[in-house]
Amino acid sequence: MSRQRTTIFLAAAASIASVVSGASAAVGSSDQADRKSSNCGVLFDDFQYNAPTDPALAAHGWNARSEMGGPGVPGTAWPASNISFVTTGGQKVAQLKATTNGAVSGTTNAELRRTTMNLRNGTYATRVRYADTPAIGTDGDHINETAFAIGPTKFDYDPIYSELDFTEYLPNGGWGEAGPVNFQTSWHTFREDPWDARTAESRQDRSLDGWHTYVTQVGNGHARYYIDGKLTADHTVDQDGNTVLPRQDMSMNWNLWFIDLDGHQGTSTSEYREQVDWAYYAKNDTVSPTQADARVAKYRKHSTTYEDSLSNAGSCENYQPPEH
Template identity: 40%
Template sequence: MSQPRRTSRRRAWTVLTLPAVLCVLAACSGGPASGSGDDAAGPGRKASPTPSGPPGTLFDAFHYSGADDPELSAHGWQVRTDGGGPGIKDTWSTAGAGFPSDPTAQGGRAMQLQSSTDGTKQGTKQVEVQTTGTNLFTGTFAARVHFSDKPTSGRNGDHVVQTFFPISPSDSSANYSELDFEYLPNGGWGSVGPRLDNVSWFKADPPDRVNQTLKQRLEGWHLLMITAVDGKVTYALDGKELFTSSGKYVPREKMNVHFSSWFIDLPFTGGPRTWDMKVNWVYYKADEAVSQADVQKTVDGFYGAGTHYVNTVPKS
């Protein structure tokens, strides 16, 4: 069961880019594709116009050059650098956020979240990337995510948490909302792994939530989906429904989407090790329950058109 972890929760963020660049909607769905021309990408590049698409849709294939790419900020993303929890406090760093080529990813590119530690706080770096618009509410949230069961280098055994979740902008909100996928390959909080926790929150402090756990090893790429419509929330993995919450355990206010890789604790020293989590793409459709097949069909269409970013979700 996912444990209380919201004390001193992330809320102070630093924008890690050049001054904000305004995104302009293109005149038609065939408009310029944001993120194209990757070979010429660089911190000095201006943000491309945002292509239009189906109303109420967010899609991002993470075709950026790095945390300082102006398009990352212009498209509504931030990389965390503030203190606080969860995990090892005051160890959040931009160093682990990258956007490398990846032959296993659709379109050959992915966002990489690389957390690392040597077992000491001083030698630990956690990573988190989030949207900043706070305008995602009910509908379908989906992401193609690569989980790791072991570090890419160094000794195994860390209590690492690899996550995808929409969450309220403030833990103290009267309408606090949070919907979690949390993968713990080695367990944590006294539990054994591997485990995928699916958690719907009503309140952060004191914790009030319901959850379900899938005890299964999940190394590799997976399609994670959260559908929140008609007074219930359904979690699905690769098209298989895992858990449904209802009643008070549903979204009550608009949220941001987060991806993160962090450590519950530091169980041993034993030299440096690095954990990689990857995100191929993220998709959101407002107010609608979209099937896995239709999500993938839409995503395939964006890739086929050379479109790397779409945002037609209303701002308020």
């Protein structure tokens, strides 16, 4: 969705960036599920953690955001405690919560993010549970439930700015839209003030309440987005004909935040929740939604809860643009 964000959020993305080359780690069975699927490796996480302070979470390259800043309502908080790991349907999942009582001081958001930026072309997949109504309190808030990949930006119209919004779900609307509505957005660049976004966008005007699998294939000039195996968007260029494929490395993230506080009813607190079952990325490899599901099932069959076999050597090296 072409909406204004704040540079504080993008600076935070830059602050966690690091380059990892040839990393390899696995937790669980030695019979790794996807070792031969791509010569450039994979990233998989089943989110089997105990808390945002679990040392394994950081060791595996994730953290719960805690710093202030955008996107969303200026002055609202992003406490790390808004990330937890709970069991639902017999499976442990990551849970994000966001709360508001209609006041800035009473509003919190959540973000679970990758602390390394080494993802670009290939296939991204994640199984996410959205909710159309709050778990606690009155409904109506303009909440944004998301999964995305993003890189840093240094200035307005940065020519290598890269972002892929796999899904931005607004169950109650926002940005002048009536909900429920879901957006996929592929970015070329943007200017902060006055706001100007150069993107390709698609939308689905329907509910995405419940569990759904979101797959994004990036390569050969296309960013293709799928929901539950159905192609919902195929992006190539922005409104000026510029590519919207990533031109620098990104991280994979999920966040849950309030667009504004205009929709809140009353003064009691409402709590919204988003859950993430698993995350998967195959570097430089086109993986179908059916294949992604099968590979995750194989990981679970062999009790493999985490793998990072991503390579940045030889033909797998991601070109790094010069300083600009």
